[in-house]
Each structure stands twice: as structure tokens, then as C-alpha cells.
Amino acid sequence: MTRLPALLSRASRLGRPIGSPAGLALLAGAALATFAGHPYLSRSEAAALERGRRAAAFWAVLPVSPGRALAGIDAAFAGAGGGRPGPGLAEAVSAGIEALARTGPADLRAGRLGTVAAAALLTLLLALLGRAVAGRPGGLLAPALLWLAPRPLAAGLAAGPDGAAAALWLLVAWAYRRALLGGERAERMQAAALAGIAFGLALAVRSDALLLLAALALHAAGAAAFAWHPRTPPAAARSTGARLEARLHGVPAPVAAMLLIGLPVAFAASPWLWPAPASRILAALAPAPAAPWLAGPLAVLALATPGAILWSWAGGLALAAARAARAPVRRGRDAGAASDDALLTALALGGLASGALGLAPGSAGLGPVLPALPFLSLLAARGLVAAAHATVPAWPRHALAVLSLATLLPGSVAVSRARPLASAWSELAGGAPGAASLGLPRQDGGEGARGVLADVAARARPGAKVRFVGVAPEAVRAWAARGLLRADVEVVDDDAADLAVVAVDGGSRDAEYRARAALRADRPVAGVYVDEVPLAFVYARAGAWR
């Protein structure tokens, strides 16, 4: 017993590197990379992978044969189903990493490594900013509040632009904050340049990043009005940085960098803009057709996030918004905290507005509002820490531990129940049964059909022809390459099939009914269910199912 304190102290010392921002980033990256090989590939993820390969091929051809590459810009950056061109930098980088790391068609992990790298960067920045705004516990809580919820975790594991967009939004915020608060002028100018470059890349990943500029300009105006940041002394006016600052006529350096560096970087990294920049920018900024409110990203956010985490996000946001609103009254007092409150609130609301207004690309689930979630997590961490101190001033650490457990445990349970399916619904929606009753999507796009492959392998007659309905062809190829489909089973796409594996995602079921009619099968022979809600059925022609 006498050795226990010494042992605990030693364990604490050993665990300290893991609790550091870099340690957390490595841990998150390693954990996500471990799970990223799962075979649940949705239609939207398959489309992102395919789009990335086209964009990566464009960048590979550009230096060798610029004329040929430029002639094929529209095809290389076309949206899903040959839709209008759009940003594709994140997908292209992911495809580049996939090309380097690829070990065969069965390895879906290679295509997701780009997203995993973005998730690791996001974790690092969350830990750094969490420490900065909520102390050491904030550095641990902020990443946990983001990743211990099923939907954001699924976004961190699925190929697509949303994870990279979230990481770049946070990088811009981190660099902007450093540029305003950093010590030396050179250090601040470097941070401003980084904010500009990150903003440009964010625009090349998702065009709704323009809202970042609006949110940060608003914050900068507030900072100037309420004197949140110390003015730079004019003493060192001979340095290059000082001359540059003088030329900006009061415009904060990071905002100027976003305009002067970010926009050119965005243009250079967005070949889809090159043929007709003005018209394509306007087209990209046009809001998408309004979705039914229940299918919109804000409704998904409210109904898919575990209640305790959603409460902490909302509480943190309300606390920060209230503090920011009181800034004019408290002029000069707690200037740094007021600045952080206003910054995080503006960016969180900007990310949510992007999803609500339809400016974000039409990704599945939480994708459109994913850039807002890191800011909400930071605000939640700040709110929990503040609540622990205010509630039990004598034992704030104990109170924080209890509150953290109450917030994070349900999310952890939900993650373990949902993984690797991306489309979990929280207790607020009534889980999968409640969501099905409300007509909400049951999966992102056909990935649940993976669950019936064992039955098909066991019971399909030898040489059976199988048709997949509502499932990405890429997913079927990956399953076949992994051996999840029997070698003698032939995949077809017409009425000659003996079996139909049909994904049920809550949308139109016309294709399923036609496949049923072609097989003359009224009832399924197998199915995969989550809490009794069907995700996929197998229909079989008479004699094709043993």
C-alpha cells in the first residue's frame, strides 16, 4: 500500500505524453487508421473516392501534358453522376495517398487515410485550442467531445471532403488567434500567413469556407471596437512586418492574409474554377434546393447526437454567446476570454449556417455542418470546466470528472453500438426505431448490405447470379476482393439475377419492388436489422436459396 502513491505518480508521468496534444493526435490517428479498413462502403463515400481518383489523375497529368489536362478539367472535377464541377482538393489528396499506400482493391483503408490524417490534425488543433481556452482539462475534453459521438466519428473514418474541411476551418481559427495574440511581430505575421494559406486550402476543399472570412471579419471588427487585443506598439516600425502592418490601415493581418494569400491559393488549387471563374464561383455559392427540414443537417445534428453531448454543445454555445453579448458592458475586462468566446461562437454559428443555408456540399448525414462541430466541442469543454468550478468550488476537479463521465459515457456506448455503421440515431430520435418512424435515412447509402453477405455465401445455390440494388458497385468489388462473396457467385445488374440484395435506406423503394417482381419473390429470405429496423433484404428466385 505504501508504494501506491509512487506507482500512481509514475503512471501519471508515463501517461502524460499521451495526454499532450501531439500524443492525442497520434492516438486518434492510430485508432482511426486501425478501424478505417472496415468494408461498410456507402454510395456517397464511393462517389467521393471515384471523384478523388479523377481529380488526382488530373494533377498527375497537368505537369506532363498541360493541354490534355486542361481540356479535361470539367470531367475531372464533375460532381456525382456527371454533375456540375466543384472543389475536389481533399478527395484528390486522399486519392494521392491511396495511390501511394494502395495494397489492392480489398484495402479500403488506403482510400480513407487522407481523412484519417485530417482527423489527426483536427485532434491536435482541438487539443491545442482546448488547452488555450479551457486549460489542461479542456485539451482532453474537446477532442473527446467530438470523437465520442457516432456521427462525427463516422465522418472521421469515411473518405470525403468534410473531415478535411473541419480540420482546415480549425487551423484557420488557430492561426488567426495566434496572429492576434502571439508575442513577437514575426511570429504573428507567420501565423497570419498560415491563416491565409489554410483559408485558401479550405476554399479549395469546400466553397462554403467563404463564411470563415465573414465570421473572422466580424470578430476582427468586434475586437477593434471593444479593444479585446493590445494594440501593437509602433516602436519596431522599421521591421518588414511593421511596414506590412502599417500598409494594412488597421485591417488585422490574418484577415488581410486571407484575402491576399488565401484567395490566390484557393484559385491555384481549384482547377474547376479556371475555365470560367466568376460564373462558377457564383454557381458554387448558390444555395442548394431546400431539403425537408427533417432531412436537413441541423435536424440530423439534433436527432443523431447523444443527448448529453448535444446539451453540452448547446450549453457551451449559450454561455459563450452570453459572454460575448456582455462584452460591450464589460469593456476591457476579461478581454482575452471575451475574444475567444466571440471567435468560437462566430465560427460555430458560421459552420451551422453553412449547413442550414445549403451552402455546404450535399454530403450525407452531418457532413455539411461538420466544420462547426470542433468549435462546439471547444465551447462545450469550456462550459463544462466553468460549470464544474461554479457548481462545486471546493472540488472542481471531482465535479469536472463526474460531468465529463456523464457527458462522454453515453456517447461511448452509442459509438460501440453503432460502429461501423455511420447512421446512428440518438435517444432523442428514439434510436433506429424512432428514426425509421420519422422516415429518416437508415444508412448513408447501401453499406448495411454488408451484413447479409455471410448468409448469401452460405445459402446461395452454386453459380448463383446476384444483383445488388442500392449498393455502390465499388463496395461490391471490395467485398468480392476480400472474399466476402463466394468465388462462384456472379454479380449481375439485370433481371437475369437469381438473388437480389437490396439496401433499404428510407428513401424510394421502387428499385427494390422491381427486383422483387423480376424474381417473382414476395418475401425476403434473409435480412439485416438494427433494433428491428431493416437495412437490407435478400430476395431469391425459387430454387436459388438453399
Added chain:
Amino acid sequence: MSRDPHTPGGERPRGRRPGLVGAAAREAVAEVADTTRTRLARARAAAGAAWRGRPPLARALALAFAVGTLGLGANGLAWPLLLARRLPRPLDWAAAAALLERDARPGDAVVVSPAWAERAREILPAIAPVLHRPRAAGDDLPGVRRVWLLSLRGMPGRRDAGSSHATRPGALPALRLGSLELGREDLADPLLPIAFLPDRVDSLSVSTGGADCERDRAAFLCPPPPAGVDAAVREGPAAAGPGAAPVRVERTLREVDGAPRACLSVEPGGPLGAPLVLDFPGLTVGRLLRGHAGLAGEAPRGEPPVVRVSVQIDGEEAGAAEVPLRGWAAFQVDTTRFAARGRDVSLVITSARPAGALCLDAVIVP
């Protein structure tokens, strides 16, 4: 006669003296009022003390936030356990299947509530097909005499599982089978058709513009309408001309108005160059021909397209209906004067405006 002033009570005021009960009631009221006043005063004092000793606003908000966090955290942890308790177990499904295996008979159907609980389609015996929920809500149920109502107790989205059709006495009250509940209603006025026309596809022949459509296994391929048939043709995706896809007619299952419908589909939709004639030879004709038409897949926005369905019996028009294709639209033609065996029934379909894939069914009612 005056009252003697010396007798006891003689000087009391006039009027009835209150009795014992009245006095007791007055005492009780006074007691209650006194007690209430005292308690209100104490409560006011306590509230005042509590208000004076209230925590600062920031601490009160923090307390509320912490309590909310703890409450929602506990709820989030308990939720999976509660849900697992409410879900039916394999034994419950097996019991329902066994009961239906034993008691169901031809003409029975099952309605499941909530509608998403489609495991029933996989598990329950084939003798009692599972109807899609919207079909039971006021739709015709051709051939169905009894409806079994299977519901998952305590599940979100569970509604009153009644079939919304008039029923007659003798129904089976709901039985509890674990987390499932199974009851039965006997329809008072079941629709027992003489023929369901989409099922007569083996004897069907299809023609358009006087030319027979080619039979391709279970489907018919009709020539596409020639170019410039109608000004409206130019609007349609199935615009005619060289290379246009043939019109395909087949017996299939399509989604119309959110439910599966067994029907004869005409695809691609759009204006027909000439009326499409579906001939069903040798049918017994009753008093009515009832049918439905709708567009498969997503419903069109705006004004719905219209098709004209003419019913001809032995070459004579018995009636016609202009059917706006909104949802699963019903039509009906009186065929009483043609009621007899061995009649040739033709449905002549004309569409004046572009439309999606048309889904059409019809039954002959005795």
C-alpha cells in the same frame, strides 16, 4: 301571544339558533382558514429566505447545466437497456409465426405496426401475406377477408393497428406474445373480385395504333410514338423519333404513393402516339370495373398529368375515366349491363401529357 321574557333564551335575537352541525362547520372553516393563513405566511417566509440566500445567477445557471448534463447522461446510458427490453425476441416472432401457421387461412393478410417492422415479411408464413401499412389505411384490399394485426408494443411509430375497414363481430382480441401483440379483424364487406387484371397477363395482348406489340418473355414491347405526334410530345423525355425507346408494358410491382402496387406498368411514360389497347379475352364481367392509376417512383410536382382510361367490352365502350395521376388514383366504371361470362374486356389508355412510368391495376367486382 307574546314570548315570556323570563324563560331561558328569551332575549336572544330572533331567527333560528344554529345547530350543532352548523357550529362545527363554522369552527372547521375558521380552523382551516387559520391554518392556511399560517402556512402561507410560513411559505412566504421560507421563499423569502430562499430568495435572499439564492446563489448568484451564474452559479444557478451552472447548477442547471450540471443537473441537465447528469440527467441526460443517465438517460443516455439507460436508453439502450430500455430499448433492448422493448424489442421482440426471436421467441416472440416464432410464437407469432406458429400462431398464424395454425390459424391463418386463404384470404388472410397481416398488417404490421410500426410499418418498418418488416422482419414479419421474412418470418411469418406465406399463407398470410404482409400488407404494406398505407395499403390497409382505406385502400381496397382485394381478396382479403380477415386482417391480422401484428404490433410491436412500446415501439416508436406504433399506431392503432386497426385496418380502418368496417369489421364484423367475432374478431380475435389482441394476444400478447412477449413484446408482440397479435389480433384479428374480420372484414364486414370484403372485396372479392372476379378477376385482378394484372394477374391475367398470360392471356393479355397489347396493341397500339392497330399494330400488335411484340411479346418479350413477360413483357410487351410496343413501337415508340412517331415524331411530331403531338405538340406536347416535344416536352417529354420520351420524345419520339429515331432511336426512341419502345414502350414497355409488363406485370410488375412498383412504388406508387409510397407503397408497393402490383400493376401493369407502361414505361417509359409520356404521350402515347396512339392509344394503348390492353385486351383481356374471355373474362366474366360483373357490375363494376374498379381500378387505380398512378406514377411510379417520385410524385411529380405541380399539376398532375392525366390519363384517360376507356373500358370497352366486346368492342363497345362501357365507360371512361379521366384519371389525374396524383397518388394512387381510383376510377370506376359501371359494367352492369355487360355482366356475363366470356366477355372480351379492353382497357384503352390515352395520355395527353408527358408522364412518368404509369402503373395501372383493375379488378372486376361481382
